[in-house]
Amino acid sequence: MGDIVRLIDVHKTYGRGDSRVQVLDGVDVDFEVGTFTAIMGPSGSGKSTLLQCAAGLDRVDAGQVLLDGAPLHELSERALTELRREHMGFVFQSFNLIPALTARRNVELPMQLAGRSIDPVVIDRGLAEVGLTERGGHRPAELSGGQQQRVAIARALVTRPKVIFADEPTGALDSRTAREVLALLRGVVEEHGQTVIMVTHDPVAASYSQRVVFLADGRVTGELFEPTAGTVALRMAELEPGRSGTNPC
Ligand SMILES: Nc1ncnc2c1ncn2[C@@H]1O[C@H](COP(=O)(O)OP(=O)(O)O)[C@@H](O)[C@H]1O
Ligand SMILES: [Mg+2]
Numbered sequence: 689m690g691d692i693v694r695l696i697d698v699h700k701t702y703g704r705g706d707s708r709v710q711v712l713d714g715v716d717v718d719f720e721v722g723t724f725t726a727i728m729g730p731s732g733s734g735k736s737t738l739l740q741c742a743a744g745l746d747r748v749d750a751g752q753v754l755l756d757g758a759p760l761h762e763l764s765e766r767a768l769t770e771l772r773r774e775h776m777g778f779v780f781q782s783f784n785l786i787p788a789l790t791a792r793r794n795v796e797l798p799m800q801l802a803g804r805s806i807d808p809v810v811i812d813r814g815l816a817e818v819g820l821t822e823r824g825g826h827r828p829a830e831l832s833g834g835q836q837q838r839v840a841i842a843r844a845l846v847t848r849p850k851v852i853f854a855d856e857p858t859g860a861l862d863s864r865t866a867r868e869v870l871a872l873l874r875g876v877v878e879e880h881g882q883t884v885i886m887v888t889h890d891p892v893a894a895s896y897s898q899r900v901v902f903l904a905d906g907r908v909t910g911e912l913f914e915p916t917a918g919t920v921a922l923r924m925a926e927l928e929p930g931r932s933g934t935n936p937c
Contacts, residue, residue, distance in 0.1 A: 690720070691719060691720055692719055692720070692851055693719040693883070695753055698714070698715040698716075698741060698748045699715075699750040700906075713905065719851075720883075723877065724886070724898050727886065728901070728923075733904050735887040739885065743776055744772060744776075755776075756775070756850060758771065775851065776851050777843075778853050779837070779854040779857045780854075781855060781860050783840045785840060787828050791825070791826050792811060796846075799846060799847060802847065820835060832865075834861055838868075841873070850883060855886075855887045857869060857888075858888070858890065859888075889924075891917040894915055894920045899914075
């Protein structure tokens, strides 16, 4: 099927001089079209940075980032913005909805920003897909956390982007609501052949993916296919020895 997102020998540092931090230190990773991948690793291992670089939200210092063959590292800010609007969707831990807008208007926003005409049928379908047909007229403050995240997912999906980037999308949700959101993300891959790349530190969340890529100290240290919560937790314990729970100290 081919790779939709490729990172080739990506390096990224933040800060200067003494406060310089090497966050990505030669990352090579590919994401195949129509797959659901989880990125896991200890806190501070560079997961969010990897996602931001893969989405062209942040610039790499060295290496290449390809989206469907397009070299993001060579594009102007303007071209990047356009590419993101056309081909990428974003879901964050904190939902990032516009408080003053209704759920429906929030879902319409990406199309409006892309200068596309807003087809009410498409918006209806988007709201229905996440089970929020009855909630289109509500503002974010009038919705539960799970409902807000479902609005954010509908917003991410409405342009039918090639890739959906999600950073800890279930981090602020209770476990039942989290499972609903994860099932939605998996459905996007299974039913529409879109690609989902999700950062998480939760082995249960990762078990909804088809493949887990492990990151430690800014490097890819391994991967796991057909993960279960158990196999993921074991691997994470190896990456975070101090926090495995088996350490008598
Ligand atoms: N904008 C930034 N400026 C300076 N340091 C940053 C910035 N973003 C992240 N970092 C640092 O980079 C490292 C990796 O961060 P991040 O990618 O957020 O890790 P993770 O998502 O795995 O917890 C951390 O040490 C963090 O403090
Ligand atoms: Mg992070």
